Amino acid sequence: MLKSFDETLAQRVLELGRQTLAIEADAIVALHARLGDDSSFVDAAQLIYAGTGRVVVSGMGKSGHIGRKIAATLSSTGTPAFFMHPGEAAHGDLGMVTANDILIAISNSGESSELLDILPAVKRLGARVIAMTGKPASRLARLADVHLNIAVAKEACTLNLAPTTSTTVTLAMGDALAVALLDVRGFREQDFALSHPGGALGRRLLTHVRDVMRTGDAIPSVGLDVPLVKALLEISQKGMGMTAVVDAAGRPLGVFTDGDLRRVIERMHDFSNVLIRDVMHANPRSVRPEQLAVDAVAVMEEFRINQMLVIDEAGQLVGALHIHDLTRAKVI
Incomplete structure (x- = not known):
């Protein structure tokens, strides 16, 4: 005892x-x-x-x-x-x-x-x-x-x-x-991060968007004239809760998210003939692949969003980022 x-x-x-x-x-x-x-x-x-x-x-x-x-x-x-x-x-x-x-x-x-x-x-x-x-x-x-x-x-x-x-x-x-x-x-902080790559500060200061973003076929993307119901299949298959809407050259013009879908349902009962261009959110928030991942976190927190498109200097869609990707990478 x-x-x-x-x-x-x-x-x-x-x-x-x-x-x-x-x-x-x-x-x-x-x-x-x-x-x-x-x-x-x-x-x-x-x-x-x-x-x-x-x-x-x-x-x-x-x-x-x-x-x-x-x-x-x-x-x-x-x-x-x-x-x-x-x-x-x-x-x-x-x-x-x-x-x-x-x-x-x-x-x-x-x-x-x-x-x-x-x-x-x-x-x-x-x-x-x-x-x-x-x-x-x-x-x-x-x-x-x-x-x-x-x-x-x-x-x-x-x-x-x-x-x-x-x-x-x-x-x-x-x-x-x-x-x-x-x-x-x-x-400075960057020097400290280099000698502590396994620590929280190291991850925050050494992890770039390109290190954690989804690329290639993992990027949800549809064209402007795609029906909304087809866009919903893309959202479901890619599992990001959103899809980018791009023009013929692959430049993103908008985004459509699960939240946008709830707002569409509130406004209309039948959207079988609705095109994605009519309900997408234009001028979506984006980040560059060379930016630090913590920069993406700051934007997401400021605008209360969970997903972001990653666009290169030429304006091409090169990646997509979800808040869960940042969590898994222990950036947040």
Whole structure:
């Protein structure tokens, strides 16, 4: 049977949660204030920006976990980076480091033996070193080309032992560097999408209408002089809830949808002799195949329609698009 908190313990848990958040928030505020006290942050960003190699992030224990996230954030925002475990580095992984790379070495104490052991080899290679420590007088800080001070007043842990506040501040410093570099590099949404093709933003910014539109025989289409009843067969067979109405050259002049059919039924009881040209909706909304799929979504939402024709620069009907096509492609 699961144990449950009594009221006193529940209140204590809530108090500790709030206390942890307050301590970590205060530490980030202190980091914010400290950032402008010297030029180290700008120096670090400039060193990375001017570099022709990659950023190699390294750290032991919790610093290593934070380092992996910092490396991932840098990589996804325009700064090629990877994480290197300092223990593995001493046994061959240093071969991944080149003279053009920049090492970000993370250690709250600044005395991590695993990092200090590989530092001479890194410097012999010619790589530059940025240290993130909470001890500006530590050996790691003194040996680095640039030192970023991530000192905190205390850990959020009630024992003041477990890395909590210090890892939060380290992560925030890494994010600050990544965002600053993102901006100075002119990194934009399209660049982000290229490195996240499997994500929602990637799909929105990389998927074009031509990638999801229906083509060839799948396009519902009838001529101007086709009887309405025959046009209804085309609508039913193609399953898009509409048909394009085209001239002899294949240029779309109108569209007829399920909604138009309901309006026709309301107006007339017998439409066996009605031609599609007499009931079609002229000048239909359309989109170009080279446009982003999200552009088509915007038009559909604005005009509350579920289908659109796709027309090329010559005015030819080259595709048809249904809102379900966009849903299946996870554009919406």
